[in-house]
Amino acid sequence: MSKRVTILDVAAAAGVSRQTVTRAMNGMSDISETTRARVLATAERLGYRPSRFARNLVNRKKTHAMGLVVASFRNPYFTEIAADLLSVAGERGWQMAMAASEGRAEDSIGVLTNQVDVIVGHFTGSDAVLRAASGGLPVVRLESRGTELGVHSVELDLESGVVEAVSALRARGARRFGMVDSTSSRNALGEYTPSLRRIWFEQAAGDQLAGGVVGEETIAGGAQAFARLLEAHPETDAVLMFNDLMALGAVQHAHAHGIDVPGRVRIVGVDGLSLGEAVDPRLTSIALDRLGLASHTLDIVDELAAADFADVPSIHRAVRSKLLWRDSA
Amino acid sequence: MSKRVTILDVAAAAGVSRQTVTRAMNGMSDISETTRARVLATAERLGYRPSRFARNLVNRKKTHAMGLVVASFRNPYFTEIAADLLSVAGERGWQMAMAASEGRAEDSIGVLTNQVDVIVGHFTGSDAVLRAASGGLPVVRLESRGTELGVHSVELDLESGVVEAVSALRARGARRFGMVDSTSSRNALGEYTPSLRRIWFEQAAGDQLAGGVVGEETIAGGAQAFARLLEAHPETDAVLMFNDLMALGAVQHAHAHGIDVPGRVRIVGVDGLSLGEAVDPRLTSIALDRLGLASHTLDIVDELAAADFADVPSIHRAVRSKLLWRDSA
DNA sequence: ATCGGTTTCGTGAACCTTCACGATACTCAC
DNA sequence: GTGAGTATCGTGAAGGTTCACGAAACCGAT
Structure with a gap:
């Protein structure tokens, strides 16, 4: 269990300061080419890799992540929704982490709570159950209504x-x-x-x-x-x-x-x-208008981000459905 | 743009120390019920939410995350692989973040680099391109062979x-x-x-x-x-x-x-x-043996985690295919 | 009043990086 | 040689949490 190699280790090994290591790693200016090469070589040799946590800790600008939990990933219904959600999320600069619970979706919220800023998914349990499972994270219910503080929803009008x-x-x-x-x-x-x-x-x-x-x-x-x-x-x-x-x-x-x-x-x-x-x-x-569902969801999620993910009163959207006339009718 | 409320804000507002707030939030012992209730109420009132980055920064135990990048999420081929990967990853305690690039998969690696410990996906570019895009993160190629240091692969034998x-x-x-x-x-x-x-x-x-x-x-x-x-x-x-x-x-x-x-x-x-x-x-x-593909992938990923995600020499696995005889032939 | 044991709480440090700013060294002209 | 101007580098601080340990408070018993 070798201790993780930090920026300080690299700095010491290369005979420079942490800041110089940062400059070398991130391609910043104010550093000579020779120093940069030396630092990079040292980092490579030691196998230094910046901690994504420490990095994001200071860069608290806009690396938001949403968590999608679906009941089953083998059901095409969920994968198609996930696909649209993923693409819209990507466009709007959101990361997306997923979890699949072959069963009650509420149960697999837990694994996401430390990874994301907001939870999205199809849930059958009550708002209270949801709030308990989410550990205080805001939740967006898909296709069912949430009423409690911090539980939002995108409903489907069929x-x-x-x-x-x-x-x-x-x-x-x-x-x-x-x-x-x-x-x-x-x-x-x-x-x-x-x-x-x-x-x-x-x-x-x-x-x-x-x-x-x-x-x-x-x-x-x-x-x-x-x-x-x-x-x-x-x-x-x-x-x-x-x-x-x-x-x-x-x-x-x-x-x-x-x-x-x-x-x-x-x-x-x-x-x-x-x-x-x-x-x-x-x-x-x-x-159902899946793309609409996705963009409504991200509207809510953006709104929550603007409020710093505090427990704001429920936000609701609804998407309409429309007939897709093909050959079987 | 209200400043984020930290654990210190809650501590001050509740008239206790940071540590006591932690104890209250995480259901730890060594705290009286009355204090816990008061702290929890204060946290609720201020809308305090622990930073997942700061938390994981110290808890460097085992919250690993892998990033899956697929060319398109609308292609059932990729979603089925993603499904198996997701379920095996879940079983083994890995988080999974996804990104879809409707085009060259290499291009959307970037958005994941700050979020995960290792990248997995179908890539067409060369190892060199891959290493450049991944910013030093180890990469696991699916269905093609990687040879460079830090690029691993699970091949498919058809x-x-x-x-x-x-x-x-x-x-x-x-x-x-x-x-x-x-x-x-x-x-x-x-x-x-x-x-x-x-x-x-x-x-x-x-x-x-x-x-x-x-x-x-x-x-x-x-x-x-x-x-x-x-x-x-x-x-x-x-x-x-x-x-x-x-x-x-x-x-x-x-x-x-x-x-x-x-x-x-x-x-x-x-x-x-x-x-x-x-x-x-x-x-x-x-x-193709999709479950086998998934478990081979996670074998590699686990091995990389054991090596602290350093640039270890390429690891390779291969999965076999078998005929699925149904009605069309 | 003193003591040992338990419960409750607080302080310093660690985690790892980046930002803001200040310090040094170097270059060239006069 | 002095000065300004620039290139290069380093230091303090911040970001928010948890861990290890020590301090205080409390309680019943002697």
């Missing part, structure tokens, strides 16, 4: 997209609407509760509603739930799947069983994954 | 997978082999050069080689190149696509033009993306 989808489906001749909801849409007691998108969808469908089932939030879960829906309500000619992953399963099931999509039944997903572009038929989807 | 694929294709009756290579496989002068996987494939195909074309590394590029290949060599009954994305395009093209896959032509991709599982027919692919 209603307009759902309404738009239903009327577009009607315009193409759909008459019997079905919905596959997610089993993981739960209330505080852990019981299944209709998701908001289901409620809006059923409202929009009105008396043309054929029926609804629930399924797991995976491709296989979507396929299975879709099959049950068609079995229970064979007259269904338009289905809203909880998300694109499940919609993918529905399309696969239809294909495997010779059910024409969109001829026999129209399928609409939610999320607007670019994955939906790669399958056949290309997935129609209610897309 | 040969066994390619050979395995060809013999598996033969066993199913394939007799005329074609290959779609990537246009972006270039030599130092920027001219197209057959990729290693093409060379291996053509070696394995021997005199059963029908022909080869090149295309862009996208879904559309794959579709187009595939079409050209079939036009020039209609007898082709088995095609190796440069990667899964291009293979996806080939499958789509075949589907759109009524070409049976794998009946009329068998299609094999490279990478083993989980995306290939979601399409129909499921993509047969020469998969």
Whole structure:
């Protein structure tokens, strides 16, 4: 466990002062070429490497970092959001550290707290849980509302997209609407509760509603739930799947069983994954404005930075969704 | 621009010493409950937040961070690697910061240098370029070999997978082999050069080689190149696509033009993306062992940490590939 | 009143770098 | 040789926290 070599070690070995070492290392002026070469050689020889902590300690100008915690990095939904967040963050001069918790996102906040200035992510727990886990760091909730001091949020308004989808489906001749909801849409007691998108969808469908089932939030879960829906309500000619992953399963099931999509039944997903572009038929989807989500998030984050990350009252933004009409509906 | 509130401010406001504030903040012992409550209240009131830099400056124990720089975060190939890297890194107690450069990966190393202890990524530039960009930080190249001091690498051995694929294709009756290579496989002068996987494939195909074309590394590029290949060599009954994305395009093209896959032509991709599982027919692919890649990378990174990130001679690992036989071949 | 033991709190130092400013040395002209 | 002007280098301080250790206060017992 060799002691770390510091700037003083280099200075002593090269027979100069710390400041001269700094000048040599950072390519500053006020130093002769011969000295610079000698110092650089010495640093190289000793394996000197400036401590990023000590450096940032004094350079407290603008090296901000945000931490993104996602439930799973294997879910394309999260990676696409991460991609947009990362690119917008980069543009605005923010570093981004990530952590993935294959489970409750709250649990993996801890590993980030010493690395970043603010936490961003999809969380299911309450604000209180969040505040406890974040150790005082401000938190930005994605797609759910935060109300407590220091918990901010970017919400997602799916209603307009759902309404738009239903009327577009009607315009193409759909008459019997079905919905596959997610089993993981739960209330505080852990019981299944209709998701908001289901409620809006059923409202929009009105008396043309054929029926609804629930399924797991995976491709296989979507396929299975879709099959049950068609079995229970064979007259269904338009289905809203909880998300694109499940919609993918529905399309696969239809294909495997010779059910024409969109001829026999129209399928609409939610999320607007670019994955939906790669399958056949290309997935129609209610897309969230991911870039908007990202820039709203960074608006908040910038605002927090301006307030020196103090506990300012909750800031809220909302992003709208819009219909991405492709081939499956 | 309010000055940042430090531990001393809190101490003064609460009428105690810095150390007592630390004790209160970190839940340490040797402090009475009343004092702790008072200090905590004061800290809350002033909005005190420990500086993560100052904290890590003294805690030089084991808060290591690695930086991952990927060319594009929208390419599922990179996100899947990032996912595995992230999960293995998490298991081993490493933080991970990411940067995406929509272009040359070398260019976006800079933003990470002050944040991490080591850089990991796919790079095309030379070791010298890399060392210059990294500012002395050790670098781990993925899927290409580094030779200079301080540049390490995890290489990918595709040969066994390619050979395995060809013999598996033969066993199913394939007799005329074609290959779609990537246009972006270039030599130092920027001219197209057959990729290693093409060379291996053509070696394995021997005199059963029908022909080869090149295309862009996208879904559309794959579709187009595939079409050209079939036009020039209609007898082709088995095609190796440069990667899964291009293979996806080939499958789509075949589907759109009524070409049976794998009946009329068998299609094999490279990478083993989980995306290939979601399409129909499921993509047969020469998969790299991504988890192996990740754990090899972290082996190296751990080794570098043990050496205090000094410039140790190049470390190399290699991961093998294996055939993932699904439905498209 | 004194003593030993425990609890609570404070002081000096370390961590490592960079910034601001002052000090020295060197150059050249007069 | 003296002066101004410039090139080169060094010193004190700051940045915010935690660790090691020592000091004070408290408490019941003798």
